[in-house]
Amino acid sequence: MTLLNPHYLKLQGSYLFATIAQRVRAYKEAHGDAQVISLGIGDVSQPLVPAVVNALEEACREMGHAETFRGYGPEQGYAFLREAVAKHDYQARNLDIQADEIFISDGAKSDVANFQELFDLNSTVALQDPVYPVYLDTNVMAGRTGVFENGRYGRIIYLPCTQEHGFVPQLPKGHADIIYLCSPNNPTGAALTKSQLQMWVDYARTHKSLILFDSAYEAYITDPDLPHSIYEIPGAREVAVEFRSFSKTAGFTGTRCAYTVVPKTVQVYDQSGHAHMLCDLWLRRQTTKFNGVPYVIQRAAQAVYCEQGQTQIRKVIALYHQNAQIILQALTQAGMTAFGGQNAPYIWLKTPAGMPSWDFFELLLQQAQVVGTPGVGFGLCGEGFFRLTAFNTPELTKQAAQRIARLKL
Amino acid sequence: MTLLNPHYLKLQGSYLFATIAQRVRAYKEAHGDAQVISLGIGDVSQPLVPAVVNALEEACREMGHAETFRGYGPEQGYAFLREAVAKHDYQARNLDIQADEIFISDGAKSDVANFQELFDLNSTVALQDPVYPVYLDTNVMAGRTGVFENGRYGRIIYLPCTQEHGFVPQLPKGHADIIYLCSPNNPTGAALTKSQLQMWVDYARTHKSLILFDSAYEAYITDPDLPHSIYEIPGAREVAVEFRSFSKTAGFTGTRCAYTVVPKTVQVYDQSGHAHMLCDLWLRRQTTKFNGVPYVIQRAAQAVYCEQGQTQIRKVIALYHQNAQIILQALTQAGMTAFGGQNAPYIWLKTPAGMPSWDFFELLLQQAQVVGTPGVGFGLCGEGFFRLTAFNTPELTKQAAQRIARLKL
Numbered sequence: 001m002t003l004l005n006p007h008y009l010k011l012q013g014s015y016l017f018a019t020i021a022q023r024v025r026a027y028k029e030a031h032g033d034a035q036v037i038s039l040g041i042g043d044v045s046q047p048l049v050p051a052v053v054n055a056l057e058e059a060c061r062e063m064g065h066a067e068t069f070r071g072y073g074p075e076q077g078y079a080f081l082r083e084a085v086a087k088h089d090y091q092a093r094n095l096d097i098q099a100d101e102i103f104i105s106d107g108a109k110s111d112v113a114n115f116q117e118l119f120d121l122n123s124t125v126a127l128q129d130p131v132y133p134v135y136l137d138t139n140v141m142a143g144r145t146g147v148f149e150n151g152r153y154g155r156i157i158y159l160p161c162t163q164e165h166g167f168v169p170q171l172p173k174g175h176a177d178i179i180y181l182c183s184p185n186n187p188t189g190a191a192l193t194k195s196q197l198q199m200w201v202d203y204a205r206t207h208k209s210l211i212l213f214d215s216a217y218e219a220y221i222t223d224p225d226l227p228h229s230i231y232e233i234p235g236a237r238e239v240a241v242e243f244r245s246f247s248k249t250a251g252f253t254g255t256r257c258a259y260t261v262v263p264k265t266v267q268v269y270d271q272s273g274h275a276h277m278l279c280d281l282w283l284r285r286q287t288t289k290f291n292g293v294p295y296v297i298q299r300a301a302q303a304v305y306c307e308q309g310q311t312q313i314r315k316v317i318a319l320y321h322q323n324a325q326i327i328l329q330a331l332t333q334a335g336m337t338a339f340g341g342q343n344a345p346y347i348w349l350k351t352p353a354g355m356p357s358w359d360f361f362e363l364l365l366q367q368a369q370v371v372g373t374p375g376v377g378f379g380l381c382g383e384g385f386f387r388l389t390a391f392n393t394p395e396l397t398k399q400a401a402q403r404i405a406r407l408k409l
Numbered sequence: 410m411t412l413l414n415p416h417y418l419k420l421q422g423s424y425l426f427a428t429i430a431q432r433v434r435a436y437k438e439a440h441g442d443a444q445v446i447s448l449g450i451g452d453v454s455q456p457l458v459p460a461v462v463n464a465l466e467e468a469c470r471e472m473g474h475a476e477t478f479r480g481y482g483p484e485q486g487y488a489f490l491r492e493a494v495a496k497h498d499y500q501a502r503n504l505d506i507q508a509d510e511i512f513i514s515d516g517a518k519s520d521v522a523n524f525q526e527l528f529d530l531n532s533t534v535a536l537q538d539p540v541y542p543v544y545l546d547t548n549v550m551a552g553r554t555g556v557f558e559n560g561r562y563g564r565i566i567y568l569p570c571t572q573e574h575g576f577v578p579q580l581p582k583g584h585a586d587i588i589y590l591c592s593p594n595n596p597t598g599a600a601l602t603k604s605q606l607q608m609w610v611d612y613a614r615t616h617k618s619l620i621l622f623d624s625a626y627e628a629y630i631t632d633p634d635l636p637h638s639i640y641e642i643p644g645a646r647e648v649a650v651e652f653r654s655f656s657k658t659a660g661f662t663g664t665r666c667a668y669t670v671v672p673k674t675v676q677v678y679d680q681s682g683h684a685h686m687l688c689d690l691w692l693r694r695q696t697t698k699f700n701g702v703p704y705v706i707q708r709a710a711q712a713v714y715c716e717q718g719q720t721q722i723r724k725v726i727a728l729y730h731q732n733a734q735i736i737l738q739a740l741t742q743a744g745m746t747a748f749g750g751q752n753a754p755y756i757w758l759k760t761p762a763g764m765p766s767w768d769f770f771e772l773l774l775q776q777a778q779v780v781g782t783p784g785v786g787f788g789l790c791g792e793g794f795f796r797l798t799a800f801n802t803p804e805l806t807k808q809a810a811q812r813i814a815r816l817k818l
Contacts, residue, residue, distance in 0.1 A: 057466055064462035071660075120412035288546050
């Protein structure tokens with residue numbers, strides 16, 4: 001008899017965004033004429049920039065000729081892309097990251113989901129609350145948690161990110177082996193300062209812990225003092241892995257390319273206390289379970305780093321920033337309190353009069369035909385909050401903002 | 410202290426093809442002028458066919474315009490591709506497989522590697538020997554095996570595929586929960602008949618086991634009586650998952666697209682004996698850990714099914730078949746015995762005078778500058794055998810064949 005992985009049964013309901021999609025479908029079916037605007041899942045609206053499309057088309061043509069055709073590529077990614085990443089995203093900022101420490105993948109979601117496979121099932125996991133559900137659910141599925149009771153999984157160390165502390169996670173009292181941090185944060189939009197991040201790096205060095213740092217939204221940082229990479233923090237090369245994505249930086253949500261940085265100086269330990277290079281373990285995982293990102297997509301990602309590519313994507317990011325400001329203004333007009341949107345594409349609003357998140361989801365859908373994401377979907381500490389994103393078109397964002405400004409609360 | 414997954418330490422050496430690549434690099438460095446021909450890893454040589462390139466380019470242009478841009482797609486794959494797969498690969502052959510039972514992915518390697526996550530760690534795994542290493546290594550990494558001793562992992566049920574039985578696996582004496590079958594087979598090139606496959610489906614139904622059926626090479630079947638899909642076998646819809654790929658069918662090794670069929674009638678069980686739909690579990694896995702295949706790649710895969718696409722890919726497959734015949738002839742000329750190559754792109758040769766596989770690897774590299782894959786790299790029962798593939802260009806295959814025919818054995 002084939003027994004299923006019993007940990008799957010601990011999972012709560014279906015995946016957050018799938019649930020939202022179902023509710024929106026049901027609303028649309030009941031209101032055929034409703035023009036629903038999504039400020040929800042965080043998908044981008046702007047097309048790929050011309051430099052990227054040109055590189056993509058050129059690579060497609062290469063695939064049609066025997067002389068330039070590419071079959072299996074290196075599982076870790078082509079050197080041309082890894083070198084571009086290392087040079088532009090790290091070395092140009094005086095950060096010591098080399099091309100052979102970069103792993104190209106089909107998405108930061110896949111990488112943050114798969115990375116936990118490298119660790120002992122008894123490892124203690126700490127994560128922010130509210131949190132991007134993938135960090136948590138993948139550890140549930142692996143069996144690194146107890147059962148779900150009163151809104152919490154056993155064995156997980158939750159790091160509450162509350163309004164009181166500016167949505168910044170505080171160090172845990174106990175010991176955590178693996179710490180997921182996301183800055184600029186999804187969903188709260190809060191970005192960690194260098195000193196806040198230093199505190200975590202110091203903790204990880206003291207405890208021989210590992211930080212899995214998700215900086216998928218670093219391109220949205222406007223404050224010049226905020227760190228874009230955890231490797232700006234002294235000591236981070238010993239204790240941190242960094243996840244980045246082209247999804248929000250260059251509109252690759254449907255094009256699929258991301259990368260993970262695993263410095264050769266990060267070590268993990270076996271039961272006897274012997275150190276092993278984490279980089280080697282991830283390489284082994286990727287060569288065994290993955291066959292790399294399509295060649296044409298890697299050429300597209302490379303084009304993000306050329307001069308025109310950089311100019312073009314910065315314009316798109318500026319447009320999304322402008323959207324965020326428009327949403328923030330509308331929320332203020334409606335009398336609501338909101339956070340984020342300055343160094344992140346996410347706006348984290350406080351629901352009026354402490355309304356539960358899912359109630360506000362319905363209110364917003366019914367009154368304004370605007371879709372957002374209930375804060376509680378990201379964790380208990382997200383209850384009473386709600387996430388809006390800046391990724392829709394300027395036109396629809398303005399329309400949504402007008403409707404939000406008129407909400408009867 | 411962050412402990413690593415202890416099962417990674419059970420893995421033997423590095424991944425087979427990575428080892429081969431290292432040896433070839435070393436040989437080339439020592440012999441600067443050597444023209445090495447690879448009949449090794451099984452990468453294709455022919456470019457994408459025009460119908461596919463056109464669809465790819467068209468989709469790239471769509472990505473550059475707001476009206477036709479695509480962001481996140483469905484994790485399971487776009488309906489246009491799932492419907493094309495269901496219609497052409499199954500319904501047109503009178504097989505009852507629906508579009509919502511198809512899951513599009515970035516590769517059969519990823520899918521066969523990830524699928525084991527759905528099952529209890531105490532499940533008993535049966536696999537063919539010799540075998541594609543990914544089935545085995547991913548179960549080692551998950552902890553579903555004992556340690557490696559005398560060439561075997563504990564707890565794995567090995568199904569010897571020997572010359573005596575035409576490289577066909579025999580039913581195990583004991584109980585297996587999860588059975589990996591690959592037909593047409595990599596590496597032996599043997600294809601299971603309907604009655605042989607029926608035997609396995611009957612076993613799985615009796616034992617409430619699950620068959621993970623890899624039919625990545627079905628397009629190479631020439632014998633009209635052989636099954637292309639396990640769903641041609643009565644009862645298979647209750648006990649089998651099928652993996653397919655565009656890699657060898659349409660030259661997608663560097664383009665990355667594949668699919669997995671999980672019929673809604675396949676059930677697995679929890680500890681209390683309650684049945685669960687496997688299809689739901691896989692959907693949950695994919696929505697949590699994967700964000701789908703690039704839109705442009707899915708359009709490229711769809712084009713494989715159009716009339717021109719079908720005509721064009723069949724020509725390429727015929728060319729590889731011709732290569733296989735050329736290699737088989739050369740092996741006969743050299744006095745060797747070889748199998749496969751009729752219903753598969755793989756040729757499985759018996760090394761001369763029982764020479765160990767890796768010795769023959771060196772002999773072939775040194776004498777003929779031809780690279781192949783040592784049979785023992787696929788398992789103990791592969792010792793004394795060697796795999797060659799039909800995927801190089803006709804020109805280089807002919808050159809390699811001439812060199813092979815002249816081998817001094």
